[in-house]
Amino acid sequence: MSARRSSFHHYGPWLVAGTAILVGIAYEATRHHLVSRESVIVFLVLIPTIILHEIAHGVVAYWCGDDTAKRAGRLSLNPLRHIDPIGSVLLPILLIVTTGSAFGWAKPVPVNIGRLRHPRNQAVLVGLAGPATNLLIAAAAGAVIHAAVTPQMYFATSINQWPLGWEIVFFVGYINVVIAAFNLIPIPPLDGASVVERLLPASALPAYYRIRPAAMVLVIAVVFLAPGVLDTIFNHAIGWWEDLVFPRFSYP
Numbered sequence: 643m644s645a646r647r648s649s650f651h652h653y654g655p656w657l658v659a660g661t662a663i664l665v666g667i668a669y670e671a672t673r674h675h676l677v678s679r680e681s682v683i684v685f686l687v688l689i690p691t692i693i694l695h696e697i698a699h700g701v702v703a704y705w706c707g708d709d710t711a712k713r714a715g716r717l718s719l720n721p722l723r724h725i726d727p728i729g730s731v732l733l734p735i736l737l738i739v740t741t742g743s744a745f746g747w748a749k750p751v752p753v754n755i756g757r758l759r760h761p762r763n764q765a766v767l768v769g770l771a772g773p774a775t776n777l778l779i780a781a782a783a784g785a786v787i788h789a790a791v792t793p794q795m796y797f798a799t800s801i802n803q804w805p806l807g808w809e810i811v812f813f814v815g816y817i818n819v820v821i822a823a824f825n826l827i828p829i830p831p832l833d834g835a836s837v838v839e840r841l842l843p844a845s846a847l848p849a850y851y852r853i854r855p856a857a858m859v860l861v862i863a864v865v866f867l868a869p870g871v872l873d874t875i876f877n878h879a880i881g882w883w884e885d886l887v888f889p890r891f892s893y894p
Contacts, residue, residue: 683810685734687817692748693724694779695821700751700773706764708757714779716751723809724748750831762840769836776822783815784887796888815887816880823879824872829864830857 691821698710729747758764828834
């Protein structure tokens with residue numbers, strides 16, 4: 643208990659101050675029409691989404707025998723332990739201001755695959771834990787919308803015509819679907835690559851491990867040089883989610 647209290651005294655003021663600053667910036671930006679309300683909601687939803695994604699990797703690794711993330715203090719819900727200043731704050735804000743869309747990452751949770759009880763099989767579980775968490779959150783948000791949506795909301799010309807609370811719930815689902823879809827792309831270091839690694843014969847793994855670090859260049863190239871590929875993936879994922887979420891109303 644005393645350790646937790648000490649941790650709160652150490653991180654608490656920074657957490658409160660940082661949250662207040664973000665809320666203040668968001669309020670002023672929307673009040674002066676520098677960014678849209680939708681962009682602010684997307685940014686504020688993106689941060690906890692990528693943090694919970696990373697925590698899920700560490701939790702499943704811990705369940706499977708690897709306590710590396712736990713010893714590093716990365717199973718905490720304290721966002722300061724997970725935020726990457728560039729990937730979690732600066733890049734998303736820059737992209738929202740310049741393009742209206744957001745992209746980012748949290749600090750990767752450390753996982754030692756060799757400490758898992760069944761490394762090859764459980765590495766897949768650890769890898770898919772993040773996208774699975776995002777899909778569960780998206781399903782929960784979708785269930786809430788499905789239960790409460792009205793014909794007036796459904797036929798609104800834009801989501802930003804919804805009441806603020808429902809708009810936030812919608813973007814919680816939307817962002818989590820996008821994050822899950824992106825991370826399931828089977829290119830290292832994205833989570834979908836864990837399935838590819840499991841399907842490779844053991845004899846091919848040494849060569850795969852040698853070329854895996856270079857695959858990050860391919861991910862960056864897809865993100866910045868071939869955004870149409872990502873748009874196709876995201877549109878299919880969002881379309882599938884919306885087909886499940888929204889009831890079919892006839893026009894009033």
